[in-house]
Amino acid sequence: MRYNEKELQALSRQPAEMAAELGMRGPKKGSVVKRRLVKLVVNFLFYFRTDEAEPIGALLLEHCRVAQEEPSGFSISFLEDPERKYHFECCSEEQCQEWMAALRRASYEFMRRSLIFYRNEIQKMTGKDPLEQFGISEEARFQLSSLKA
Amino acid sequence: MKLNERSLAFYATCDTPADNTGFLYKKGGRHAAYHRRWFVLRGNMLFYFEDAASREPVGVIILEGCTVELVEAAEEFAFAVRFAGSRARTYVLAAESQAAMEGWVKALSRASFDYLRLVVRELEQQLAAVRAGGGPPPARRPRALPSKENGCAVWSAETPAASTPVRANPGSRPGPEPPPLPPRRRASAPNGPLDSASFAQLHEWYGQEIRALRSQWLSSQAQP
Numbered sequence: 324m325r326y327n328e329k330e331l332q333a334l335s336r337q338p339a340e341m342a343a344e345l346g347m348r349g350p351k352k353g354s355v356v357k358r359r360l361v362k363l364v365v366n367f368l369f370y371f372r373t374d375e376a377e378p379i380g381a382l383l384l385e386h387c388r389v390a391q392e393e394p395s396g397f398s399i400s401f402l403e404d405p406e407r408k409y410h411f412e413c414c415s416e417e418q419c420q421e422w423m424a425a426l427r428r429a430s431y432e433f434m435r436r437s438l439i440f441y442r443n444e445i446q447k448m449t450g451k452d453p454l455e456q457f458g459i460s461e462e463a464r465f466q467l468s469s470l471k472a
Numbered sequence: 473m474k475l476n477e478r479s480l481a482f483y484a485t486c487d488t489p490a491d492n493t494g495f496l497y498k499k500g501g502r503h504a505a506y507h508r509r510w511f512v513l514r515g516n517m518l519f520y521f522e523d524a525a526s527r528e529p530v531g532v533i534i535l536e537g538c539t540v541e542l543v544e545a546a547e548e549f550a551f552a553v554r555f556a557g558s559r560a561r562t563y564v565l566a567a568e569s570q571a572a573m574e575g576w577v578k579a580l581s582r583a584s585f586d587y588l589r590l591v592v593r594e595l596e597q598q599l600a601a602v603r604a605g606g607g608p609p610p611a612r613r614p615r616a617l618p619s620k621e622n623g624c625a626v627w628s629a630e631t632p633a634a635s636t637p638v639r640a641n642p643g644s645r646p647g648p649e650p651p652p653l654p655p656r657r658r659a660s661a662p663n664g665p666l667d668s669a670s671f672a673q674l675h676e677w678y679g680q681e682i683r684a685l686r687s688q689w690l691s692s693q694a695q696p
Contacts, residue, residue: 324528324529324530325532326475327555329557329559330557337537365516365585378473382479383475383479386479402486404478405690405691427675431515431588433675436671437675438591438592438595444599445595453594462579462582
């Protein structure tokens with residue numbers, strides 16, 4: 324699949340939501356843990372060799388599952404292949420929980436649902452649609468009906 | 473750079489409704505011809521396919537950081553997706569009607585994650601203000617903690633201890649009231665973690681159940 328790699332590289336240089344050096348192990352059988360600089364920017368998780376400026380790779384965090392892996396680690400897998408896991412090792416349980424929470428919120432889908440939730444709550448309490456001021460109240464992607472299980 | 477392309481392809485072709493779809497002409501390169509492609513906008517990713525029935529995208533334009541503008545081009549209803557940077561590519565696209573062009577320009581210029589996050593933060597603050605400013609809140613049923621078998625649920629100390637069974641209704645209208653927001657909220661740092669305590673916890677609770685159900689379903693599907 325073609326993609327605009329330059330823009331993705333530029334994105335990896337943007338201020339990050341979270342960034343830390345973690346142990347990382349790829350999904351392939353027999354892969355070993357390596358120290359990587361892991362950086363969360365919008366809905367992408369970039370990973371770098373610790374001394375390099377350009378990322379080795381990126382994971383788009385849509386339709387992903389973040390699960391705790393003992394001890395003080397977590398894994399990321401994707402809907403179409405839940406057994407294929409990217410493993411991450413944190414230095415503490417606290418760091419692990421922080422990352423897991425941040426990654427679960429880092430999808431566009433989560434943002435969209437948050438928006439619909441807040442819009443609905445505000446509408447219930449004030450009778451007004453808060454999206455009107457942004458001029459986006461008619462967009463299909465923000466309607467309650469667009470939410471699917 | 474490696475990218476989880478297989479997951480991207482699944483995301484591109486999943487069942488949930490896309491944010492915008494339609495045929496657009498895409499200019500191959502600076503001096504190349506236009507190709508008619510089926511475009512699917514999901515979030516901040518603009519996928520394009522050979523045609524509407526294709527199972528896998530030809531490519532994707534990651535839209536984060538782009539600007540969308542009308543352009544002068546030989547093609548009618550043309551517009552451009554531009555990125556900053558000296559050697560950045562500009563994607564020139566052309567719709568098949570004025571209305572389609574306007575729809576796409578609108579959709580694409582608001583497609584970034586950053587934009588959505590700004591709106592969400594704004595609404596979050598509005599909700600906090602409404603809750604703080606209004607009269608006494610209506611009597612609310614305390615949200616129950618899910619049972620242990622759903623996995624670890626993360627709740628703050630503010631959640632009421634009383635447990636009432638709550639029907640799980642993921643994906644439909646948010647039903648029972650969420651726990652009250654903590655009384656004082658620190659301003660989110662720019663690009664800091666989204667401090668949406670009440671929604672994140674609500675999502676976490678629903679999410680655990682959905683994830684458990686999904687993995688059950690997926691493992692049942694995995695048996696040939």
